[in-house]
Amino acid sequence: MHGYPGDVILAVDTSLGTAVALIDADGARRAEAAAVDPLGHAEVIGDLLVEALADAGPGEVTHVVAGMGPGPFTGLRIGIAAARAFALGRDIPVVPVPSHLAAALTALETETQPFAIVTDARRREVAITVFDGLDADGIPHVVAETVLVRAADADAHLEGVRRVDVATLSAVDLARVGARALAAGRVLTGDEPLYMRHPDVTVPGAPKKVGS
Amino acid sequence: MSEPLVLGIETSCDETGIGIVRGRTLLSNTIASSMDEHARYGGVVPEVAARAHLEALQPAIDAALAEAGVRLDDLDAVAVTSGPGLAGALMVGVGAAKGLAVSIDKPLYAVNHLVGHIAADILTADSAPLEYPTIALLVSGGHTSLLHVRDLTTDVELLGETMDDAAGEAFDKVARLLSLPYPGGPEIDRAAADGDPDAIRFPRGLSRASDLAKHRYDFSFSGLKTAVARWVERCEADGVEVPVADVAASFREAVVDVLVTKALAACADLGVPRLLLGGGVIANRRLREVALRRAAEAGVTVRIPPLSLCTDNGAMIAALAAELISSGRRPSTLAFGADSTLPVTEIQIAEAVPA
Ligand SMILES: [Zn+2]
Numbered sequence: 226m227h228g229y230p231g232d233v234i235l236a237v238d239t240s241l242g243t244a245v246a247l248i249d250a251d252g253a254r255r256a257e258a259a260a261v262d263p264l265g266h267a268e269v270i271g272d273l274l275v276e277a278l279a280d281a282g283p284g285e286v287t288h289v290v291a292g293m294g295p296g297p298f299t300g301l302r303i304g305i306a307a308a309r310a311f312a313l314g315r316d317i318p319v320v321p322v323p324s325h326l327a328a329a330l331t332a333l334e335t336e337t338q339p340f341a342i343v344t345d346a347r348r349r350e351v352a353i354t355v356f357d358g359l360d361a362d363g364i365p366h367v368v369a370e371t372v373l374v375r376a377a378d379a380d381a382h383l384e385g386v387r388r389v390d391v392a393t394l395s396a397v398d399l400a401r402v403g404a405r406a407l408a409a410g411r412v413l414t415g416d417e418p419l420y421m422r423h424p425d426v427t428v429p430g431a432p433k434k435v436g437s
Numbered sequence: 438m439s440e441p442l443v444l445g446i447e448t449s450c451d452e453t454g455i456g457i458v459r460g461r462t463l464l465s466n467t468i469a470s471s472m473d474e475h476a477r478y479g480g481v482v483p484e485v486a487a488r489a490h491l492e493a494l495q496p497a498i499d500a501a502l503a504e505a506g507v508r509l510d511d512l513d514a515v516a517v518t519s520g521p522g523l524a525g526a527l528m529v530g531v532g533a534a535k536g537l538a539v540s541i542d543k544p545l546y547a548v549n550h551l552v553g554h555i556a557a558d559i560l561t562a563d564s565a566p567l568e569y570p571t572i573a574l575l576v577s578g579g580h581t582s583l584l585h586v587r588d589l590t591t592d593v594e595l596l597g598e599t600m601d602d603a604a605g606e607a608f609d610k611v612a613r614l615l616s617l618p619y620p621g622g623p624e625i626d627r628a629a630a631d632g633d634p635d636a637i638r639f640p641r642g643l644s645r646a647s648d649l650a651k652h653r654y655d656f657s658f659s660g661l662k663t664a665v666a667r668w669v670e671r672c673e674a675d676g677v678e679v680p681v682a683d684v685a686a687s688f689r690e691a692v693v694d695v696l697v698t699k700a701l702a703a704c705a706d707l708g709v710p711r712l713l714l715g716g717g718v719i720a721n722r723r724l725r726e727v728a729l730r731r732a733a734e735a736g737v738t739v740r741i742p743p744l745s746l747c748t749d750n751g752a753m754i755a756a757l758a759a760e761l762i763s764s765g766r767r768p769s770t771l772a773f774g775a776d777s778t779l780p781v782t783e784i785q786i787a788e789a790v791p792a
Binding site for chain 2: 237265266267268269270271272274275278298299302303304305306307308309310311312313314315362368410416420424425426436
């Protein structure tokens with residue numbers, strides 16, 4: 226990380242609503258713009274970027290943190306596409322971060338015991354990641370990797386771990402997790418979005434009879 | 438700005454297309470296709486296409502810039518397909534286009550994919566400029582549309598379109614019936630090479646007098662597909678080997694016949710002696726041959742852009758935006774989305790109102 230005054234980090238996430246934020250390299254919030262609508266990411270992403278960049282004031286964006294999900298695929302991809310294209314336009318790196326880490330950092334303002342971030346995964350399923358405090362780099366400590374569970378089975382699955390249901394996400398906290406990963410030289414996830422499911426297709430068999 | 442430098446992004450189906458043009462000059466037509474990933478499913482799978490777009494965009498933009506020998510800073514505008522097409526696939530392009538345009542602080546033009554197919558023709562430097570009005574027949578795996586183009590940037594009318602399958606889809610489905618691989622167009626073509634196009638009289642969709650009253654310029658290929666399926670099943674029931682070459686040739690003839698007949702009917706009815714062909718199915722040699730021969734007989738001039746510009750591509754999107762810019766149109770606002778059923782009359786989407 227550059228770290229000289231004026232450097233800022235942009236974060237974009239469309240795993241739930243649409244969230245955009247800029248922070249200073251030290252983690253201080255510069256600007257934030259969001260839409261809670263779980264649809265309509267493509268419509269709002271451009272204006273939210275413009276708004277957040279304008280509010281952030283002077284400074285050079287050095288990195289773009291992309292929320293990689295899990296989340297409904299169609300929406301999730303819009304933010305990742307926008308984050309990557311923005312980074313390409315400025316010739317700066319993209320820092321992929323699992324979106325649940327941002328939600329966990331927000332929750333850690335109040336949570337002291339292990340807790341589970343729970344988000345809607347559609348099709349009557351939820352995505353669950355269990356955390357416990359921060360690790361040495363200041364990144365929420367994952368104690369159970371993200372899994373998809375039938376919504377009706379979520380409580381049984383959690384066996385008493387406190388659940389934190391999340392419907393919106395703080396891009397400021399996403400940026401902070403990204404900044405801490407950069408500072409620690411860590412890669413938190415790969416370039417592939419956290420789809421958690423294969424595309425819904427079946428290899429066709431023999432053609433159906435139409436009869437004569 | 439007489440020769441705007443524009444980068445176009447096209448993600449409406451299974452091709453990730455990045456094109457760069459300077460006015461009417463093509464600088465790069467970079468295409469990454471996910472076709473191979475769809476082959477095992479026998480058709481385009483929207484979710485597979487959308488995933489592939491996300492992976493392909495950044496490398497395709499880099500490759501296009503390198504080929505064109507320009508930098509993002511040099512661009513006058515970014516253009517993107519807003520529709521019609523597969524919603525989830527379109528949204529990847531829209532997200533990327535907005536991220537890029539905001540990043541480099543350049544105007545963004547959201548444009549119509551079908552009109553883009555017409556714009557592909559203006560990138561053909563060695564032919565005379567496109568004359569208006571023209572009839573345009575756009576045939577691909579995603580669309581089969583007949584258009585009346587009075588002006589590329591202001592006046593395009595839909596005369597007719599397919600009521601069910603696109604022509605390219607019909608090729609894919611019939612290829613499967615004949616146990617031929619995907620994509621069906623080239624496979625049917627190959628199989629038909631030694632076949633007799635008149636061996637089997639397959640139905641011409643929406644071509645009866647009773648249909649023509651309401652659907653003079655519309656197409657339907659699902660009945661044809663069913664007719665082929667019945668024919669193949671009857672062979673199997675009778676223990677006769679399916680004459681694949683004759684079935685392929687006769688099927689292809691039925692598709693080509695109805696496409697060309699309706700396109701030339703539109704030319705005659707509207708007194709427009711010009712026909713522009715576009716879309717990936719134009720790669721079908723028989724379609725081009727029959728169109729050229731019958732158009733010549735009817736006194737209609739046919740234009741066919743190079744095949745690399747007929748299939749879905751970003752250059753045609755950039756070219757359309759360059760024409761919009763040259764004609765003084767304002768950029769789009771950033772507040773548009775993907776519209777999978779965008780009507781062809783909406784050539785540019787969300788043009789900003791003057792301040
Ligand atoms: Zn097309």
